[in-house]
Protein backbone atom coordinates (compact mmCIF):
# COMPACT_ATOMS: atom_id res chain seq x y z
CA UNK A 1 0.00 0.00 0.00
CA UNK A 2 2.81 2.42 0.88
CA UNK A 3 3.86 4.91 -1.76
CA UNK A 4 6.30 7.78 -1.52
CA UNK A 5 3.59 10.42 -1.87
CA UNK A 6 0.24 10.15 -0.18
CA UNK A 7 -1.67 13.05 -1.66
CA UNK A 8 -0.88 16.18 -3.58
CA UNK A 9 -2.97 19.29 -2.94
CA UNK A 10 -1.34 21.65 -5.40
CA UNK A 11 1.91 22.83 -3.82
CA UNK A 12 1.18 20.91 -0.60
CA UNK A 13 2.23 17.27 -0.48
CA UNK A 14 0.95 14.97 2.24
CA UNK A 15 2.72 11.72 3.06
CA UNK A 16 -0.57 9.87 3.50
CA UNK A 17 -3.73 10.09 1.35
CA UNK A 18 -6.08 11.30 4.08
CA UNK A 19 -6.71 14.30 6.28
CA UNK A 20 -9.24 15.57 8.80
CA UNK A 21 -12.39 17.21 7.42
CA UNK A 22 -13.98 20.45 8.46
CA UNK A 23 -16.49 19.71 11.24
CA UNK A 24 -18.49 22.69 12.47
CA UNK A 25 -18.51 22.88 16.22
CA UNK A 26 -15.78 20.27 16.60
CA UNK A 27 -12.67 20.79 14.46
CA UNK A 28 -11.13 23.45 16.67
CA UNK A 29 -7.45 23.77 17.48
CA UNK A 30 -7.61 21.02 20.12
CA UNK A 31 -9.29 18.44 17.89
CA UNK A 32 -6.88 19.27 15.09
CA UNK A 33 -3.85 18.98 17.31
CA UNK A 34 -4.94 15.54 18.59
CA UNK A 35 -5.42 14.45 14.98
CA UNK A 36 -1.91 15.62 14.20
CA UNK A 37 -0.46 13.89 17.26
CA UNK A 38 -1.84 10.56 16.08
CA UNK A 39 -0.58 10.89 12.53
CA UNK A 40 -2.91 13.14 10.54
CA UNK A 41 -0.75 15.42 8.38
CA UNK A 42 -3.25 18.19 7.72
CA UNK A 43 -6.64 19.34 9.00
CA UNK A 44 -9.29 21.87 8.11
CA UNK A 45 -10.72 24.30 10.63
CA UNK A 46 -14.46 24.80 11.20
CA UNK A 47 -16.27 26.51 8.35
CA UNK A 48 -16.21 30.32 8.54
CA UNK A 49 -18.72 32.74 7.08
CA UNK A 50 -16.85 34.75 4.45
CA UNK A 51 -18.63 38.02 5.10
CA UNK A 52 -17.81 37.88 8.82
CA UNK A 53 -14.11 37.92 7.98
CA UNK A 54 -14.52 41.60 7.03
CA UNK A 55 -14.74 42.37 10.76
CA UNK A 56 -11.21 42.63 12.18
CA UNK A 57 -12.36 41.16 15.53
CA UNK A 58 -13.73 38.02 13.83
CA UNK A 59 -10.71 37.69 11.58
CA UNK A 60 -8.44 37.90 14.62
CA UNK A 61 -10.45 35.11 16.26
CA UNK A 62 -10.17 33.03 13.10
CA UNK A 63 -6.44 33.34 13.43
CA UNK A 64 -6.06 29.77 14.64
CA UNK A 65 -3.33 30.12 17.25
CA UNK A 66 -0.91 32.90 16.49
CA UNK A 67 2.54 31.92 17.60
CA UNK A 68 1.70 28.25 17.87
CA UNK A 69 2.95 26.06 15.10
CA UNK A 70 0.04 24.42 13.34
CA UNK A 71 1.00 23.94 9.75
CA UNK A 72 -0.33 22.99 7.37
CA UNK A 73 -3.86 24.02 8.35
CA UNK A 74 -6.77 24.88 6.09
CA UNK A 75 -9.57 27.44 6.32
CA UNK A 76 -12.96 26.61 4.92
CA UNK A 77 -15.20 29.49 3.89
CA UNK A 78 -18.84 29.76 2.98
CA UNK A 79 -20.71 32.52 1.19
CA UNK A 80 -22.57 33.40 -1.98
CA UNK A 81 -20.72 36.49 -3.17
CA UNK A 82 -17.59 35.92 -5.30
CA UNK A 83 -15.99 39.21 -4.22
CA UNK A 84 -16.60 38.58 -0.51
CA UNK A 85 -15.36 34.99 -0.76
CA UNK A 86 -12.22 36.16 -2.56
CA UNK A 87 -11.51 38.83 0.05
CA UNK A 88 -12.04 36.37 2.92
CA UNK A 89 -9.70 33.87 1.24
CA UNK A 90 -7.00 36.52 0.85
CA UNK A 91 -7.38 37.69 4.47
CA UNK A 92 -7.26 34.15 5.85
CA UNK A 93 -4.11 33.38 3.89
CA UNK A 94 -2.64 36.63 5.23
CA UNK A 95 -3.26 35.50 8.85
CA UNK A 96 -1.49 32.22 8.21
CA UNK A 97 -3.78 29.58 6.71
CA UNK A 98 -2.03 27.37 4.18
CA UNK A 99 -5.03 26.06 2.23
CA UNK A 100 -8.44 27.49 1.30
CA UNK A 101 -11.49 25.25 0.95
CA UNK A 102 -14.79 26.51 -0.49
CA UNK A 103 -17.94 25.06 1.05
CA UNK A 104 -20.73 24.12 -1.37
CA UNK A 105 -21.90 21.25 0.78
CA UNK A 106 -23.49 22.40 4.03
CA UNK A 107 -27.07 21.02 4.34
CA UNK A 108 -28.13 23.00 7.43
CA UNK A 109 -31.59 24.55 6.72
CA UNK A 110 -30.60 28.02 7.97
CA UNK A 111 -27.61 28.04 5.60
CA UNK A 112 -29.70 26.77 2.67
CA UNK A 113 -32.37 29.44 3.26
CA UNK A 114 -29.70 32.08 2.84
CA UNK A 115 -28.58 30.55 -0.45
CA UNK A 116 -25.21 29.38 0.86
CA UNK A 117 -23.38 26.06 1.26
CA UNK A 118 -25.22 23.20 -0.45
CA UNK A 119 -27.86 25.56 -1.88
CA UNK A 120 -25.26 26.79 -4.36
CA UNK A 121 -25.17 23.38 -6.03
CA UNK A 122 -28.31 24.58 -7.84
CA UNK A 123 -26.45 27.67 -9.07
CA UNK A 124 -23.42 26.44 -11.06
CA UNK A 125 -22.75 29.87 -12.52
CA UNK A 126 -22.37 31.47 -9.08
CA UNK A 127 -20.19 28.58 -7.93
CA UNK A 128 -17.89 29.02 -10.90
CA UNK A 129 -17.75 32.79 -10.44
CA UNK A 130 -16.69 32.20 -6.81
CA UNK A 131 -14.12 29.57 -7.77
CA UNK A 132 -12.67 31.77 -10.49
CA UNK A 133 -12.40 34.86 -8.35
CA UNK A 134 -10.88 33.02 -5.39
CA UNK A 135 -8.45 31.23 -7.73
CA UNK A 136 -7.37 34.58 -9.17
CA UNK A 137 -6.89 35.95 -5.65
CA UNK A 138 -4.94 33.28 -3.76
CA UNK A 139 -1.98 31.23 -4.91
CA UNK A 140 -2.19 28.62 -2.11
CA UNK A 141 -3.80 25.19 -2.61
CA UNK A 142 -7.51 25.65 -3.30
CA UNK A 143 -10.05 22.94 -2.56
CA UNK A 144 -13.74 22.76 -3.37
CA UNK A 145 -16.02 20.79 -1.05
CA UNK A 146 -19.33 19.69 -2.50
CA UNK A 147 -21.97 17.00 -2.32
CA UNK A 148 -23.20 14.88 -5.23
CA UNK A 149 -26.11 17.25 -5.88
CA UNK A 150 -29.07 18.88 -4.21
CA UNK A 151 -31.03 15.67 -4.78
CA UNK A 152 -31.08 12.77 -7.23
CA UNK A 153 -33.15 14.56 -9.93
CA UNK A 154 -31.55 14.78 -13.35
CA UNK A 155 -31.40 18.61 -13.26
CA UNK A 156 -29.43 18.40 -10.04
CA UNK A 157 -27.11 15.80 -11.53
CA UNK A 158 -26.47 18.07 -14.54
CA UNK A 159 -25.61 20.94 -12.18
CA UNK A 160 -23.25 18.66 -10.23
CA UNK A 161 -21.35 17.63 -13.35
CA UNK A 162 -21.16 21.20 -14.60
CA UNK A 163 -19.69 22.34 -11.27
CA UNK A 164 -17.19 19.47 -11.23
CA UNK A 165 -16.10 20.05 -14.83
CA UNK A 166 -15.79 23.80 -14.65
CA UNK A 167 -14.12 23.89 -11.20
CA UNK A 168 -11.41 21.62 -12.56
CA UNK A 169 -11.08 23.86 -15.63
CA UNK A 170 -10.67 26.88 -13.34
CA UNK A 171 -7.57 25.30 -11.81
CA UNK A 172 -8.64 24.19 -8.34
CA UNK A 173 -6.19 21.79 -6.71
CA UNK A 174 -8.67 19.18 -5.47
CA UNK A 175 -12.35 18.38 -5.20
CA UNK A 176 -13.53 16.94 -1.91
CA UNK A 177 -16.84 15.23 -2.57
CA UNK A 178 -19.23 13.96 0.08
CA UNK A 179 -21.12 11.06 -1.49
CA UNK A 180 -24.57 12.18 -0.37
CA UNK A 181 -27.01 14.76 -1.71
CA UNK A 182 -27.90 17.88 0.26
CA UNK A 183 -31.42 16.55 0.66
CA UNK A 184 -30.06 13.32 2.19
CA UNK A 185 -28.05 15.24 4.80
CA UNK A 186 -26.43 12.28 6.65
CA UNK A 187 -29.05 9.64 5.84
CA UNK A 188 -28.28 6.45 3.97
CA UNK A 189 -24.91 5.20 2.83
CA UNK A 190 -22.47 7.48 1.04
CA UNK A 191 -22.46 6.81 -2.70
CA UNK A 192 -18.85 6.10 -3.59
CA UNK A 193 -19.84 4.85 -7.07
CA UNK A 194 -20.61 8.41 -8.14
CA UNK A 195 -17.26 9.49 -6.72
CA UNK A 196 -15.59 6.74 -8.76
CA UNK A 197 -17.30 8.02 -11.90
CA UNK A 198 -15.95 11.52 -11.25
CA UNK A 199 -12.42 10.12 -11.04
CA UNK A 200 -12.97 8.02 -14.16
CA UNK A 201 -14.08 11.07 -16.09
CA UNK A 202 -11.27 13.31 -14.77
CA UNK A 203 -8.34 10.97 -14.14
CA UNK A 204 -5.76 13.72 -13.84
CA UNK A 205 -7.76 15.80 -11.32
CA UNK A 206 -7.29 15.19 -7.59
CA UNK A 207 -10.53 13.73 -6.29
CA UNK A 208 -10.95 13.12 -2.56
CA UNK A 209 -13.87 11.16 -1.18
CA UNK A 210 -15.92 11.76 1.94
CA UNK A 211 -18.56 9.64 3.58
CA UNK A 212 -18.66 6.88 6.17
CA UNK A 213 -14.95 6.66 6.85
CA UNK A 214 -14.99 4.76 10.12
CA UNK A 215 -12.93 1.66 9.49
CA UNK A 216 -9.27 2.01 8.39
CA UNK A 217 -9.09 -1.15 6.25
CA UNK A 218 -12.42 -0.42 4.58
CA UNK A 219 -11.40 3.17 3.84
CA UNK A 220 -8.32 2.09 1.89
CA UNK A 221 -10.21 -0.71 0.20
CA UNK A 222 -12.77 1.82 -1.03
CA UNK A 223 -10.02 4.14 -2.21
CA UNK A 224 -8.49 1.30 -4.20
CA UNK A 225 -11.82 0.21 -5.69
CA UNK A 226 -12.85 3.72 -6.72
CA UNK A 227 -9.43 4.92 -7.90
CA UNK A 228 -9.80 8.08 -5.81
CA UNK A 229 -6.71 9.97 -4.70
CA UNK A 230 -7.62 10.10 -1.04
CA UNK A 231 -10.33 10.52 1.56
CA UNK A 232 -11.22 12.73 4.50
CA UNK A 233 -12.04 11.54 7.99
CA UNK A 234 -14.99 13.34 9.58
CA UNK A 235 -17.35 11.80 12.17
CA UNK A 236 -14.94 8.90 12.49
CA UNK A 237 -12.39 11.22 14.13
CA UNK A 238 -14.67 12.83 16.72
CA UNK A 239 -13.69 11.32 20.05
CA UNK A 240 -11.38 8.95 18.21
CA UNK A 241 -8.11 10.63 17.19
CA UNK A 242 -6.55 7.15 17.32
CA UNK A 243 -8.15 6.44 13.94
CA UNK A 244 -5.26 8.36 12.36
CA UNK A 245 -2.69 6.07 13.97
CA UNK A 246 -4.59 3.09 12.59
CA UNK A 247 -4.95 4.60 9.11
CA UNK A 248 -1.25 5.40 9.01
CA UNK A 249 -0.39 1.81 9.94
CA UNK A 250 -2.55 0.43 7.14
CA UNK A 251 -0.96 2.84 4.67
CA UNK A 252 2.54 1.89 5.82
CA UNK A 253 1.78 -1.83 5.79
CA UNK A 254 2.25 -2.13 9.52
CA UNK A 255 -0.07 -4.08 11.79
CA UNK A 256 -2.91 -2.02 13.24
CA UNK A 257 -2.22 -1.50 16.96
CA UNK A 258 -4.84 -2.55 19.49
CA UNK A 259 -7.46 0.11 20.31
CA UNK A 260 -6.39 2.56 23.02
CA UNK A 261 -6.74 1.11 26.50
CA UNK A 262 -8.72 2.89 29.19
CA UNK A 263 -5.63 4.65 30.56
CA UNK A 264 -4.85 6.14 27.14
CA UNK A 265 -8.47 7.14 26.61
CA UNK A 266 -8.52 8.74 30.05
CA UNK A 267 -5.36 10.74 29.40
CA UNK A 268 -6.68 12.17 26.13
CA UNK A 269 -10.12 12.90 27.56
CA UNK A 270 -8.65 14.76 30.52
CA UNK A 271 -6.25 16.71 28.35
CA UNK A 272 -9.08 17.56 25.97
CA UNK A 273 -11.31 18.71 28.83
CA UNK A 274 -8.57 20.83 30.37
CA UNK A 275 -7.85 22.49 27.06
CA UNK A 276 -11.54 23.33 26.66
CA UNK A 277 -11.52 24.74 30.20
CA UNK A 278 -8.66 27.03 29.19
CA UNK A 279 -10.82 28.53 26.45
CA UNK A 280 -14.23 28.87 28.10
CA UNK A 281 -15.82 29.55 31.48
CA UNK A 282 -16.53 26.31 33.39
CA UNK A 283 -20.24 25.91 32.55
CA UNK A 284 -19.75 26.58 28.85
CA UNK A 285 -16.71 24.34 28.74
CA UNK A 286 -18.71 21.45 30.19
CA UNK A 287 -21.54 22.01 27.69
CA UNK A 288 -19.08 22.08 24.81
CA UNK A 289 -17.14 19.05 26.01
CA UNK A 290 -20.34 16.96 26.31
CA UNK A 291 -20.48 16.66 22.52
CA UNK A 292 -17.10 14.94 22.66
CA UNK A 293 -17.96 12.79 25.70
CA UNK A 294 -20.66 10.92 23.78
CA UNK A 295 -18.11 10.17 21.06
CA UNK A 296 -15.26 9.18 23.37
CA UNK A 297 -17.69 6.88 25.18
CA UNK A 298 -18.00 4.70 22.08
CA UNK A 299 -14.58 3.22 22.78
CA UNK A 300 -15.45 2.31 26.37
CA UNK A 301 -16.82 -1.18 27.09
CA UNK A 302 -19.59 0.39 29.22
CA UNK A 303 -20.55 3.15 26.84
CA UNK A 304 -23.97 3.75 28.33
CA UNK A 305 -22.62 4.10 31.84
CA UNK A 306 -20.03 6.61 30.63
CA UNK A 307 -22.59 8.79 28.89
CA UNK A 308 -25.16 8.68 31.68
CA UNK A 309 -22.58 9.49 34.35
CA UNK A 310 -20.58 12.13 32.51
CA UNK A 311 -23.51 13.89 30.86
CA UNK A 312 -24.93 14.54 34.32
CA UNK A 313 -21.69 16.05 35.65
CA UNK A 314 -22.11 19.78 36.10
CA UNK A 315 -18.79 20.94 37.49
CA UNK A 316 -15.17 20.55 36.57
CA UNK A 317 -14.60 18.38 39.64
CA UNK A 318 -17.56 16.12 38.79
CA UNK A 319 -16.39 15.59 35.18
CA UNK A 320 -12.87 14.78 36.35
CA UNK A 321 -14.07 12.47 39.12
CA UNK A 322 -16.37 10.71 36.66
CA UNK A 323 -13.57 10.18 34.16
CA UNK A 324 -11.29 8.82 36.90
CA UNK A 325 -13.97 6.49 38.22
CA UNK A 326 -14.95 5.15 34.79
CA UNK A 327 -11.54 4.97 33.19
CA UNK A 328 -9.51 4.03 36.26
CA UNK A 329 -7.48 6.38 38.42
CA UNK A 330 -3.96 7.29 37.46
CA UNK A 331 -1.67 10.09 36.49
CA UNK A 332 -3.57 13.18 35.35
CA UNK A 333 -2.53 15.75 32.81
Ligand SMILES: Cc1cc2nc3c(=O)[nH]c(=O)nc-3n(C[C@H](O)[C@H](O)[C@H](O)COP(=O)(O)O)c2cc1C
Nearest residue numbers: 021022023024047145178210211212213234235236
Ligand atom coordinates in the same frame (compact mmCIF):
# COMPACT_ATOMS: atom_id res chain seq x y z
C1 LIG B 1 -21.19 17.71 13.06
C2 LIG B 1 -20.71 17.84 11.65
C3 LIG B 1 -20.23 19.06 11.21
C4 LIG B 1 -19.77 19.21 9.89
N1 LIG B 1 -19.29 20.41 9.49
C5 LIG B 1 -18.81 20.54 8.23
C6 LIG B 1 -18.26 21.76 7.79
O1 LIG B 1 -18.20 22.77 8.53
N2 LIG B 1 -17.77 21.82 6.53
C7 LIG B 1 -17.82 20.74 5.68
O2 LIG B 1 -17.36 20.82 4.54
N3 LIG B 1 -18.34 19.58 6.07
C8 LIG B 1 -18.83 19.46 7.32
N4 LIG B 1 -19.34 18.26 7.71
C9 LIG B 1 -19.34 17.13 6.76
C10 LIG B 1 -18.09 16.28 6.92
O3 LIG B 1 -16.93 16.99 6.63
C11 LIG B 1 -18.16 15.02 6.02
O4 LIG B 1 -18.13 15.42 4.67
C12 LIG B 1 -19.41 14.20 6.29
O5 LIG B 1 -19.64 14.06 7.68
C13 LIG B 1 -19.31 12.80 5.67
O6 LIG B 1 -18.24 12.10 6.22
P1 LIG B 1 -18.44 10.97 7.38
O7 LIG B 1 -19.64 10.15 6.93
O8 LIG B 1 -17.15 10.20 7.34
O9 LIG B 1 -18.72 11.70 8.63
C14 LIG B 1 -19.83 18.11 9.01
C15 LIG B 1 -20.31 16.89 9.47
C16 LIG B 1 -20.76 16.74 10.75
C17 LIG B 1 -21.27 15.40 11.21
